[in-house]
Amino acid sequence: MDTIEIKGGVRLEGEVPISGAKNAALPILASALLVEGACGFSRVPKLKDIDSILLLLEDLGCTVTRDGDxxxxxxxxxxxxxxAYDLVRKMRASILVLGPLVARLGKARVSLPGGCAIGARPVDLHLKGLEAMGARIRLEHGYVEAEAERLKGADICFDVPTVGGTENLMMAAALADGETILRNAAREPEIVALADVLNAMGASVEGAGTSKIVIQGASSLKPVDVEIIPDRIEAGTFLVAGALTGGDVKACGCNPDHLRAVIDKLRATGASVETGPDWIRVRGNSPVKSVDITTQPYPGFPTDMQAQFMVLLSMAEGTSVISENIFENRFIHVSELQRMGAAISLHAGNTAKVRGVKELSGAPVMASDLRASASLILAGLVATNTTVVHRVYHLDRGYEAMEEKFSRLGARIRRIR
Known part of the structure; x- marks a missing residue:
């Protein structure tokens, strides 16, 4: 199994290109199931999760070709x-084929999904929405079975904002009969990107990016050719790395509007941040200032940036408090950071107190999930001596050629196969 070795203590400097967003590409690729034709997608990142969804689409009978991005x-x-279970177990986003399959073929049998160990992400909100649209739902032997002659528009209010649930029901509603209203919908940029694709296919989606989305279903949809939006979490990770190492890093080909909460917190730590139409530049300053962070649904601070910021705050002056409000079990990386000398204590299940230390020391550490992997890479970049990160297959699910991009910025980092 691959590991990544980092020799820390190098100031990062330079430009880094940002790949297409995994979390946008997955539902957009699934939306191709709605169309009786060939859809083209560019800027698709080379990631394990992308490989998984493409294998699933092929298994369902689609013809998939790939050339670069x-x-x-x-x-x-x-x-x-x-x-099937063997294709779905590796990735939670596989549930996104449920809505399109029921909408186009009238039935679906989808294994309950697997994924990384950051807490329960139940699909009950997806299922309640499909039931409201007329689908008959059964749970048997670890599978969701759904049937409907044709889905019908419905007025659906989510108990809590759900990104996957919003995406699944948007796709289902695109081929449903009549109007569907999604209330308390997720507002992430990836939702807006999917809405743009569905509109290009011939559906009518209004309100994406707000808590109320209105979809007018179409009798059929047409093929599209679209580009995947940039990955805001990848961009945020490299920006934190620049601030952490006292460096000067410019993330190119990204959207600053998608990262306002992250930019605000970087500035609060004392980093200098400049933005342009499609770039963000961060320059780290010493000392790093402590700040408090509370993860929230978009446009609040993203849970997917919590672990990376924890590393930055572990080197700050004073004590910071991080409250995780999206997922339970998303502090699994804390024990590994403690092995490297971070002074972090957990309280009341979802709160971490981070007391800044003067240095971290390299150690062998083990990744537990995708963003935890990134946080351990960042810790290794600033630590003394050598850090070896094990189980980096998590990293390969969501970061394209991360070690190559960090090498371009001057990091002493290599993959050991």
Whole structure:
């Protein structure tokens, strides 16, 4: 199993290109199931999770071709309605084929998904929404079975904002009969990107990016050719690395509007941040100032940046408090950071107190999930001596060529295969 070795203490400097967003690409690729034709997608990142969704689409009968960052999905051959356990267990986003399959073929049998160990992310909100649209839902032997002659528009209010649930029901509603209203919907940029694709296909989606989304279903949808939006979490991770190492890092090909909460917190730690139309530049300053962080649904501070900021705050003056309000079990990386000398204590299940220390020391550490992997890489960049990160297959699920990009910025980092 691959590991990544980092020799820390190098100031990062330079420009880094930001890849397409995994969390936008996954639902957009799934949306190709809605179309009886070939859809083209560019700026698709080379990631394990992308490989997983493409394998699933192929297994369902689609023809998938890939050339670099360009992917074509032709769903004219779609002939299966079952997403098998072996293909779904590796990635939670596989549940996103449920809505499109029911909408286009009238039924679906999808294994309950797997994924990384950051807490329960139940799919009950997806299922309640499909039931409201007329689908008959059964849970049997670890599978969700859904059937409907044709889905019908409905007025659906989510108990809590759910990104996957909003995406699944948007896709289902795009081929439903009549108008669907999603209330208390997720507002993430990835939701807006999916809405843009569905509109290009011929559906009518209004209000994406707000808590109320209105979808007018179409009888059929047409093929599209679209580009995936930039990955805001990848951009944020490299910006934190620049601030952490006292460096000067420019993330190119990203959208500053998607990272306002992250930029605000970077500035609060004392970093200098400049933005342009499609770039963000951070320059780290010493000492790092302590700040408090509370993760919230977009446009609040993203849970996917919590672990990376914890590393930055572990080197700050004073004590910071991080409150995790999205997922339970998302402090698994704390014990590994403590092994490197971080002074972090956990309180009341979802709160971490981070007391800044003068230095971290390299150590062998083990990644537990995708963003925890990134935090351990960042800790290794600033630590004395050598850090070896194990189980980096988590990293490969969501960061494209991370060690190569860090090397470009001057980091002493290598993958050991």
């Amino acid at each position: 360009r992917v074509q999905v032709d769903a004219r051959g779609l002939n299966r309605t079952e997403a």
